[in-house]
Amino acid sequence: MSKKWFAMLVMMLVVALMLAACGGGGTETTAEPTADTSAAEPTEEMVEPTEEVAEPTEEMAEPTEEMAPTEEAAAPSGDVVELQLMGWSSSDAENVRLQEMVDTFNEQNPDIHVTLNQVPEYDTALQTALAGGAPPDVFYIDSFKLPDFVQAGSLMAIGDQLDDPDDFYPNLRGAFTMDDTFWCPPKDFSTLALQYNKDLFDAAGVEYPTPDWTWDDLQAAAEALTNADNGVYGMVLSPDMARWIAFLYQAGGAVTDEGFTTMTLDSPEAAQAMEFYLGLVTDGYAAQPSDLDSGWAGEAFGKGQAAMAMEGNWIVSYLNDQFPDLNWGVTELPAGPAGKATMSFTVCYGVPAAAAHPDESIRLANWLTGSEGMAAWAGLGLAMPTRASLSEGWLAQYPDLQPFLAGAEYSHPWQFRPGFQDVLDTLNAGLQQAFTGTYTADQVLSEAQEVGNDVLSNQ
Amino acid sequence: MAAATGVKGEDRERAIAGWLFMSPTLLIFGVFIIIPILFALYFSLTDWNGISPPGEANFIGLKNFQELLIGGGIRQADFFKALKNTTYFALGVVPAQTALSLLLAVIVNQAWLRFKGFFRTTYYFPSITSSIAISLMFLFFYQKSGLINQVLGSLTFGRWEPIAWMADPRGLFHIILEALGVTIQNAPDFVKTEVLGLTIWDWISGPSIALMAIMIMNTWTTIGTMMVIFLAALQNVPGFVYEAAQIDGANAWTQFRRITLPLLRPTLFFVVTLGLIGTYQVFDQIYVMSGGGPAKTTLTVAYLVYRSGFTNSDMGMAAAIAILLFIIIFTLTMIQRRITGSEADA
Numbered sequence: 001m002s003k004k005w006f007a008m009l010v011m012m013l014v015v016a017l018m019l020a021a022c023g024g025g026g027t028e029t030t031a032e033p034t035a036d037t038s039a040a041e042p043t044e045e046m047v048e049p050t051e052e053v054a055e056p057t058e059e060m061a062e063p064t065e066e067m068a069p070t071e072e073a074a075a076p077s078g079d080v081v082e083l084q085l086m087g088w089s090s091s092d093a094e095n096v097r098l099q100e101m102v103d104t105f106n107e108q109n110p111d112i113h114v115t116l117n118q119v120p121e122y123d124t125a126l127q128t129a130l131a132g133g134a135p136p137d138v139f140y141i142d143s144f145k146l147p148d149f150v151q152a153g154s155l156m157a158i159g160d161q162l163d164d165p166d167d168f169y170p171n172l173r174g175a176f177t178m179d180d181t182f183w184c185p186p187k188d189f190s191t192l193a194l195q196y197n198k199d200l201f202d203a204a205g206v207e208y209p210t211p212d213w214t215w216d217d218l219q220a221a222a223e224a225l226t227n228a229d230n231g232v233y234g235m236v237l238s239p240d241m242a243r244w245i246a247f248l249y250q251a252g253g254a255v256t257d258e259g260f261t262t263m264t265l266d267s268p269e270a271a272q273a274m275e276f277y278l279g280l281v282t283d284g285y286a287a288q289p290s291d292l293d294s295g296w297a298g299e300a301f302g303k304g305q306a307a308m309a310m311e312g313n314w315i316v317s318y319l320n321d322q323f324p325d326l327n328w329g330v331t332e333l334p335a336g337p338a339g340k341a342t343m344s345f346t347v348c349y350g351v352p353a354a355a356a357h358p359d360e361s362i363r364l365a366n367w368l369t370g371s372e373g374m375a376a377w378a379g380l381g382l383a384m385p386t387r388a389s390l391s392e393g394w395l396a397q398y399p400d401l402q403p404f405l406a407g408a409e410y411s412h413p414w415q416f417r418p419g420f421q422d423v424l425d426t427l428n429a430g431l432q433q434a435f436t437g438t439y440t441a442d443q444v445l446s447e448a449q450e451v452g453n454d455v456l457s458n459q
Numbered sequence: 460m461a462a463a464t465g466v467k468g469e470d471r472e473r474a475i476a477g478w479l480f481m482s483p484t485l486l487i488f489g490v491f492i493i494i495p496i497l498f499a500l501y502f503s504l505t506d507w508n509g510i511s512p513p514g515e516a517n518f519i520g521l522k523n524f525q526e527l528l529i530g531g532g533i534r535q536a537d538f539f540k541a542l543k544n545t546t547y548f549a550l551g552v553v554p555a556q557t558a559l560s561l562l563l564a565v566i567v568n569q570a571w572l573r574f575k576g577f578f579r580t581t582y583y584f585p586s587i588t589s590s591i592a593i594s595l596m597f598l599f600f601y602q603k604s605g606l607i608n609q610v611l612g613s614l615t616f617g618r619w620e621p622i623a624w625m626a627d628p629r630g631l632f633h634i635i636l637e638a639l640g641v642t643i644q645n646a647p648d649f650v651k652t653e654v655l656g657l658t659i660w661d662w663i664s665g666p667s668i669a670l671m672a673i674m675i676m677n678t679w680t681t682i683g684t685m686m687v688i689f690l691a692a693l694q695n696v697p698g699f700v701y702e703a704a705q706i707d708g709a710n711a712w713t714q715f716r717r718i719t720l721p722l723l724r725p726t727l728f729f730v731v732t733l734g735l736i737g738t739y740q741v742f743d744q745i746y747v748m749s750g751g752g753p754a755k756t757t758l759t760v761a762y763l764v765y766r767s768g769f770t771n772s773d774m775g776m777a778a779a780i781a782i783l784l785f786i787i788i789f790t791l792t793m794i795q796r797r798i799t800g801s802e803a804d805a
Binding site: 123124127130131132133148149151152153154239288290291292293418419421422425426428429430432433436438451454 | 508509510511512513515532533602603604605623625626627628629752753754755769770771772774
């Protein structure tokens with residue numbers, strides 16, 4: 001009897017492994033890296049970019065050499081430093097271009113050899129690599145995730161070691177600035193703009209949108225373009241904070257106060273933005289992608305089921321690939337009661353606090369976001385250059401994408417405080433309820449407000 | 460040990476040989492199962508964020524558990540939301556998969572059935588197909604103009620209003636209550652009382668449309684395995700028992716109820732246990748199909764473990780949830796064992 005009981009306990013433990021493995025992942029290496037992680041331990045020090053951390057001191061470089069598998073390969077040839085650049089895989093065109101850039105960098109810098117490592121399940125892979133004490137030398141960081149990495153003390157602040165950092169757009173520097181420290185250089189950025197289907201506008205006899213549109217124009221056009229019998233909606237809107245928030249800023253609201261001490265989603269501006277956003281849906285002038293058999297707004301727009309969409313630069317190559325015959329245009333987002341606003345989404349090249357080769361890593365990040373690397377990258381015409389000095393050349397090459405670039409002047413960064421994922425999740429859950437009519441605007445906002453205040457008070 | 464009276468050299472050699480033969484398994488079991496579990500147990504007592512090296516995590520005692528169980532914040536609300544969803548999931552899937560797989564097993568076990576091999580293979584097929592592939596396929600079926608809505612539409616002569624299954628957060632019981640005229644607006648006030656982070660109204664929501672869609676698919680993919688288990692047990696029932704019953708005048712239903720079911724009891728216990736464990740750990744289908752949405756109505760406990768660890772960067776909390784999940788499953792299995800009774804030991 002007791003044996004059976006024990007056998008069952010063991011069986012249950014086996015089953016629990018699947019979950020436990022998540023917690024235990026990467027723990028095998030816990031013992032070794034203590035020597036070099038001590039440099040990263042006091043987080044207060046990390047916040048200020050002290051020389052101590054940035055300098056490639058003997059103690060920092062040595063123990064990590066054993067952990068980086070690439071090191072052994074490089075050892076015989078002597079002085080070539082092996083670096084790993086880790087990111088997620090994007091479109092084929094982007095993957096090829098990035099590899100070309102890495103090749104160019106390797107040619108120009110014979111003392112460094114960079115390997116590009118594009119991984120699926122990026123967040124999970126990066127997190128385990130960092131926790132395991134063998135981080136990649138340079139890696140992508142989404143602006144929304146930056147605060148969590150900074151709080152964990154995983155990043156080296158390299159903002160002040162870059163060439164001409166003031167050339168980066170201020171709001172993009174802001175996206176990677178936390179606690180008054182500029183952490184890492186933005187690799188590129190996208191802004192939200194308004195895409196419109198010219199054929200549907202012509203058919204409905206509605207004038208094409210212009211940059212000086214207001215909310216009223218948007219609503220009137222959406223109403224006129226909606227043709228429920230044909231399954232065509234004026235607009236496709238996602239139940240997603242990352243879209244609604246543009247309306248929040250257009251209304252003059254904000255998510256938190258300046259000092260991140262309290263949430264401000266209980267403001268009348270926030271209520272106005274939420275009422276307007278939900279109103280488009282509940283009035284029947286806008287639908288969410290899933291109601292249009294689509295995985296995301298771009299698909300619904302491409303299929304011609306929505307006359308307008310508000311997406312970022314990424315929609316351009318998608319539409320060109322998937323819906324080459326679509327007759328569409330793009331303009332800036334309409335202005336709200338408080339004027340123009342949009343969101344910028346950006347990713348930076350981060351260098352880990354426990355970098356094995358800080359100098360070389362910084363050189364790589366600097367080159368990739370410097371005038372040469374940035375020009376090569378942005379030259380693809382997908383995402384935009386983060387350096388203002390390059391914007392003119394880019395615009396000359398891609399005049400059609402001007403509305404996206406125009407947003408750089410008045411866009412807000414997609415970055416808040418550590419733990420803000422909870423606010424995003426709560427607000428999105430509320431929006432999903434509200435889109436089906438089970439939540440009011442007030443419920444959506446008050447729940448997010450409450451969760452956000454909890455998050456802020458725990459910091 | 461029987462050999463305790465006098466350990467002879469031969470016995471000791473045998474013992475050593477035994478341990479040696481066991482050592483590969485023990486080693487693998489220890490390294491990949493016991494040690495990670497102990498680590499998870501330890502991390503559940505820390506504030507490890509999963510980003511910085513684990514050595515930097517602070518020991519915080521039972522704070523994670525306290526936050527999850529009585530904290531009153533988003534952690535508690537999310538945990539009990541996930542537990543609620545998972546429980547609805549199990550309550551729907553386990554009985555359905557057990558009954559359906561038993562039915563299928565009895566059918567394909569009939570002596571008169573032709574093409575048995577074909578049916579057995581067909582029914583088992585979903586179980587051996589990649590669950591990711593099946594999930595993607597069902598995502599298409601569940602679209603607003605997808606197969607399921609079309610079939611329902613033609614079955615009801617067009618009276619079925621197509622729904623976007625995977626985007627609908629409305630709970631089944633809420634829909635039924637609404638049809639009966641009860642909504643949150645006119646419901647008695649006590650339903651707004653918060654119990655364990657959720658209002659009573661939230662607790663009684665029932666599975667959301669999106670969750671039900673995943674439940675249906677999960678049932679479909681698991682009945683094959685359960686059927687094979689039942690089939691093996693059915694074939695162990697000696698034929699003479701049925702013959703004797705027939706002579707005594709028992710009809711097919713009586714035979715099933717009085718002979719098949721009692722003899723299948725241990726198997727039934729096994730299948731229900733497997734079902735409970737499987738449903739309380741459902742992850743991959745959620746990950747592919749819904750990511751916990753819409754409105755967290757398909758958030759399951761196992762998926763919450765993943766979210767907490769990797770999206771919210773709170774690995775200590777994730778470990779704590781995993782430990783709680785283990786305790787829940789263990790307790791449920793013990794209760795179920797008690798209910799099924801001693802016959803399960805037969």
